[in-house]
Amino acid sequence: MKKIIFLSGKGGTGKTSVMSCLIDFFNNKVMIDCDVDAANMHLLLNPQNSEEFEFFAGKTAVIDYNKCSTCGKCMEVCRFDSIKLINNNLIKNEVVRASSFHDKNTKSQDTNNLSSNKQDACRTFNNLNRYEIKEFICEGCSYCELVCPEKAISLKDRLAGHYYTSDTKYGTLVHAELDGGVENSGKLVSKIKQVAQEIADSKQNEFMLIDGPPGIGCPVIASLNTVDYVVLVTEPALPAQSDMQRLIKLLEKLKIKYGVVINKYDLNNDYVSSISEEFILGKIPFIKDFKESISQQKTLTEFNPKYNNTFKPIFEKIINETN
Amino acid sequence: MKIAVASGKGGTGKTTFVLSLSQVIEKNVIILDCDVEEPNLHLFLKQHPLSEKVIKIKKPVINESLCVNCGLCSKHCQFNAIINLPKYPLISNELCHSCGVCEFICPQNAISEVDYQIGKKVFYRKTGDTLKEISLISGVLDIGQIMAAPLINQIKQDYMNLPKNDVLIIDSPPGASCSMFEAIKDMDYIVLVTEPTPFGLHDLKMAVNAIKNTDIPYGVFINKADIDKKEFSLDDFCNRQKNEDSLLKNSLEKYCKDNNIKILGQLAFEKEYAKACATGIILSQEYNEVFNIFNNVYTQIKQAIFETGE
Numbered sequence: 001m002k003k004i005i006f007l008s009g010k011g012g013t014g015k016t017s018v019m020s021c022l023i024d025f026f027n028n029k030v031m032i033d034c035d036v037d038a039a040n041m042h043l044l045l046n047p048q049n050s051e052e053f054e055f056f057a058g059k060t061a062v063i064d065y066n067k068c069s070t071c072g073k074c075m076e077v078c079r080f081d082s083i084k085l086i087n088n089n090l091i092k093n094e095v096v097r098a099s100s101f102h103d104k105n106t107k108s109q110d111t112n113n114l115s116s117n118k119q120d121a122c123r124t125f126n127n128l129n130r131y132e133i134k135e136f137i138c139e140g141c142s143y144c145e146l147v148c149p150e151k152a153i154s155l156k157d158r159l160a161g162h163y164y165t166s167d168t169k170y171g172t173l174v175h176a177e178l179d180g181g182v183e184n185s186g187k188l189v190s191k192i193k194q195v196a197q198e199i200a201d202s203k204q205n206e207f208m209l210i211d212g213p214p215g216i217g218c219p220v221i222a223s224l225n226t227v228d229y230v231v232l233v234t235e236p237a238l239p240a241q242s243d244m245q246r247l248i249k250l251l252e253k254l255k256i257k258y259g260v261v262i263n264k265y266d267l268n269n270d271y272v273s274s275i276s277e278e279f280i281l282g283k284i285p286f287i288k289d290f291k292e293s294i295s296q297q298k299t300l301t302e303f304n305p306k307y308n309n310t311f312k313p314i315f316e317k318i319i320n321e322t323n
Numbered sequence: 324m325k326i327a328v329a330s331g332k333g334g335t336g337k338t339t340f341v342l343s344l345s346q347v348i349e350k351n352v353i354i355l356d357c358d359v360e361e362p363n364l365h366l367f368l369k370q371h372p373l374s375e376k377v378i379k380i381k382k383p384v385i386n387e388s389l390c391v392n393c394g395l396c397s398k399h400c401q402f403n404a405i406i407n408l409p410k411y412p413l414i415s416n417e418l419c420h421s422c423g424v425c426e427f428i429c430p431q432n433a434i435s436e437v438d439y440q441i442g443k444k445v446f447y448r449k450t451g452d453t454l455k456e457i458s459l460i461s462g463v464l465d466i467g468q469i470m471a472a473p474l475i476n477q478i479k480q481d482y483m484n485l486p487k488n489d490v491l492i493i494d495s496p497p498g499a500s501c502s503m504f505e506a507i508k509d510m511d512y513i514v515l516v517t518e519p520t521p522f523g524l525h526d527l528k529m530a531v532n533a534i535k536n537t538d539i540p541y542g543v544f545i546n547k548a549d550i551d552k553k554e555f556s557l558d559d560f561c562n563r564q565k566n567e568d569s570l571l572k573n574s575l576e577k578y579c580k581d582n583n584i585k586i587l588g589q590l591a592f593e594k595e596y597a598k599a600c601a602t603g604i605i606l607s608q609e610y611n612e613v614f615n616i617f618n619n620v621y622t623q624i625k626q627a628i629f630e631t632g633e
Contacts (some may be wrong), residue, residue, distance in 0.1 A: 237600060
């Protein structure tokens with residue numbers, strides 16, 4: 001099986017759009033959207049019969065306030081600034097206000113309740129002088145758990161997102177959604193690639209087409225694992241070219257073959273690409289219909305089949321390069 | 324005043340926004356390019372770097388003469404970064420999160436922490452036509468490194484306690500995961516730059532989900548908008564929304580309206596703008612109408628921060 005990934009370095013150059021136009025040419029394939037931070041491919045392919053799976057990754061620390069003695073050791077050792085001492089004066093005011101409001105409301109009906117409300121408020125207030133773990137900053141390293149003298153801290157599994165396998169008219173699509181602000185995008189990428197690999201093995205797919213994430217960091221490196229060929233989608237602009245050069249350095253380091261598609265090449269005809277001809281798979285003009293087709297949630301070639309002529313030569317070159 | 328500029332989707336115009344905004348601010352501006360995987364801002368300032376500084380984080384090393392291979396470090400590492408081998412454990416720097424647990428747990432004190440380079444920060448400075456200065460600190464992740472978030476954290480550290488009058492703008496990486504979150508945390512205001520397509524909307528929702536826990540006020544800026552007029556008036560937009568509410572279903576404007584998200588402004592899609600950006604021109608410096616749009620955006624941001632401060 002050949003694994004082909006679409007990357008760009010810079011975001012928004014057209015990875016998803018270009019890949020969606022090429023999908024139909026490949027026979028017998030499985031598709032993955034590895035841009036788990038901001039997955040978009042499923043918006044074009046009209047996925048059906050989606051199966052949803054939970055993705056757990058990493059842990060997060062939880063404080064048992066019945067045991068906590070507010071010694072603050074946990075905050076001292078945390079390297080990620082995820083434990084904060086809550087400003088209790090602010091909360092005290094709120095609790096007092098809330099309880100007096102409650103008192104007013106219940107006064108006429110039940111005078112016995114008055115004292116218990118105040119007691120509750122005081123008890124809550126005593127517990128409020130406390131350390132709080134920001135779940136979305138905590139990396140679950142367990143340092144706080146280890147140093148806590150009261151054994152008040154424990155680690156629990158963290159639900160970090162979901163992934164899906166869906167049918168589309170082009171074949172199976174594996175895509176994912178990472179919960180906002182959490183880490184582990186690299187792990188989720190590895191997970192969905194493994195799921196896609198299993199599907200491909202059982203169906204004996206010939207191609208795995210991967211829509212990649214932007215950048216050159218953790219999720220990109222996870223996406224590149226075991227990939228045969230990289231299609232770089234770029235545009236004739238300073239930032240996109242600079243970003244692509246950094247990505248190419250990474251690919252050369254990892255010794256992965258690549259070719260370049262220049263998207264929207266006519267937006268800046270004066271631009272002289274620094275890429276030598278042999279690496280160029282094709283040039284695509286600025287196509288206004290891209291936006292219209294995306295709005296209708298269709299691929300461009302589905303929206304208007306005449307564009308197949310634009311993309312067929314690119315497909316043929318990719319096949320040549322990967323054989 | 325600390326403003327972060329983020330987006331779910333890449334390529335919506337974060338960098339363009341940061342540059343154009345920096346032009347309308349009357350004070351000295353410090354810009355941090357926290358898109359450390361692919362920093363771009365320096366390409367537009369067209370200045371030679373003044374200096375650069377290597378960014379290091381702590382990584383554990385094992386002193387093999389002290390290690391008794393008890394296996395505790397590998398057992399306690401939550402990131403599977405320490406592998407048990409017959410003689411000594413092996414630490415993988417790629418997986419390590421520099422949390423310090425292994426150093427703490429080692430009964431033999433065989434583990435110590437040493438500096439490990441993950442990238443660098445580069446300083447640039449530009450004095451504009453007026454007396455105001457723009458300083459740029461650009462974070463650059465070493466190629467092959469994956470630890471973008473710790474690098475962003477280090478770049479931000481020196482600039483978090485600014486004098487009240489200085490303006491700090493952060494160019495965040497795209498996405499909605501840890502590195503974006505690292506860039507926007509502790510800011511006074513977040514601008515989410517998006518584009519009016521289903522992709523833009525979908526990724527905006529992801530970004531909103533990521534930042535809404537933080538209590539930082541935020542607003543949306545629509546780039547590449549489908550409007551003919553270069554100048555955009557909010558009244559027009561409100562009227563249009565009333566008339567075409569049914570048509571605008573699932574649209575960006577509707578999402579923002581339903582969720583009470585402030586739209587700070589819009590910039591039309593113009594081939595001329597695209598070409599100008601491609602060649603490294605700052606839009607609000609070149610086009611008067613763009614300057615006005617950003618002036619308006621800046622006023623709204625100041626207002627929002629002022630209101631939250633009360």
